[in-house]
Amino acid sequence: MSVASDRPGLFVKTIAIIVAAGRGHRAGQGLPKQYRTVAGRPVLAHTLEPFLTHPGIDAVICAIHPDDRDLYDTAVAGLPGRERLLEPAHGGATRQDSVRLALEALGTREALCLVHDAARMFVDTALLDRALAAGRSHPAALPGIAVTDTMKRVAPDGRVAETVERSELRAVQTPQVFAYPALLDAHRRAASAGRHDFTDDGGLAEWAGLAVHIFEGDVANMKVTHPADFDEAERRLGGRTLVSRLATGFDVHIFGEGDHVWLGGVKVPHERGTVAHSDGDVVLHALTDAVLGTLADGDIGTHFPPSDPQWKDASSDRFLAFAVERVREAGGIVDHLDATVLCERPKIGPHREAIRARIAEIAGVPLSSVSIKATTTERLGFTGRGEGIAAQAAASVRLPESR
Incomplete structure (x- = not known):
């Protein structure tokens, strides 16, 4: 038996469900990520086309948010193979x-x-060929790629609990393929049991007792999640020539009254505060100047002059976010952000990972693209005497060759 579609004459043996109902908050502000434009077309249009044109797939249905029908209709307009596209759920x-x-x-x-x-x-x-072949032989099959990095299992306190044997691990992707009745039954059982926490259908199938098989995935089958992923997708589809640029930044503030300092967007307890027009975050200020330097676009004072009262006590995450957005508006990609804090105190080590995570969030880059280091000056100079704190930073980006 086959699934009867809502289109006369279309009798379905294989069907693809495209999950497109999310809001995509990790991708930043704006439209849901599936409707954002990459290389002149919505992400959803790029995703649908190989399914609609594959000879082994009879029909495609999208699960969309109820508020997105107009966006969906625009995204699918004019797609080849659109006669296989069913009414969205x-x-x-x-x-x-x-x-x-x-x-x-x-x-x-x-x-x-x-x-x-x-x-x-x-x-x-x-x-898609491999997925269909695996689906004909197994009740549940998932594409997976071998893990190449050393994998650690980490306890809640950050301590490494064990090193996991990576030869047994796979990073799982989609499309995942199932026998339709078995998958529907598993979903119904999970809903009845109050289980709504499965992040992929393979995990749900395991819970339901199905034998799950792994077939070869594709390292190029990336998931567009963060702003940097859109930059990479644009590069891959747009065929642009990008050139690398490196620039540095430096900032310093004297200590004054207070009980904390801001470093990389993190509030760090300290017996002194900083004297500054904004929040005095030397790390974010230095990084902002470094990113602006890659564009030859002035410095932080050019765009946020201390003479302007609107920046009084301003949170410095706004400055770095602005600089990174300037890179993206120019068609560029932020590759790496590196900062070194110069001070005797406070100690940076206990806060390093929180600072890295916050900078990655502000800049919309992976955590692996952020480095934070710290050093003393052997009690020499103003930092050595505990009179202030400084940071130096570097940013590497790729920009269109004509920039």
Whole structure:
């Protein structure tokens, strides 16, 4: 038996569900990420096309947010193979809910079902071929790629609990493929049991007792999640030539009255505060100047003059976010941010990871793209005498060659 579609004459043996109901907050402000434009087209359009044009896929249904119908209609307009596209289903509060609602919208007959995230826009024919082949041999099959980094299991206090054997690990992607009745039954059982915490259908299938198989994934099948991912996707699809630029920044503030200092967007307890027009965050100020330097776009005082009262006591995360956005507006990509704090106290080590995480959040880059170091000056100079604190920073970016 096969799933009967809502289009006359279309009889379905294989169907793809594209999960496109999320809001994509990690991608930053603006439209949900599946509707943002990359290389002149919405992400969802890039994602749908290989499914709509693959000869082994009979129909495609999207699970969308109820508020996004106009965005969806614009994204799918003019796509090749659009006759295979079924009426979209309304998604739910979670990804798991959205998949279940799409499954329910299809009916309950036999079919091979692929489930794919709208944010993975680089699926190719070979990956779909492997998915369909695995789905014909197994009740549940997931694409996975070998883990190349050393993997650690970490306790809540940050201590390494064990080193995990990476040869047994796979990073799982989508499209994941299932026997349709088995997947629908698993989703219904999970909903009845009050389980709404599964982040992928493979995990839900394991919970339901299905035998789950791993087939070869594709390292190019990236998920567009953070602002930096959009930069990379634009580069891959736009064919732009990018050149690397490196610039540095430096900032210093004297100590004054107070009980804390701001470093990299983190409030660090200290017996002194800083004397500054804004919040005195030397790390973010130095990084802002470094990023602006890659653009030859002045310095922090050019854009946020201390003579302007609106910047009095301002939070410095606004300055770095502004500089990074200038890079992106120029078609560039922020590759790495590095800062060194110069002081006798406070000690930076206990706060290093929090500072890295906050800078990564402000700049919209992966944590691995942020480095924080600290040094004393062997009690020499104003920092050595405990009179103030300083930071020096470097930023590396890639910008269009014509910039």
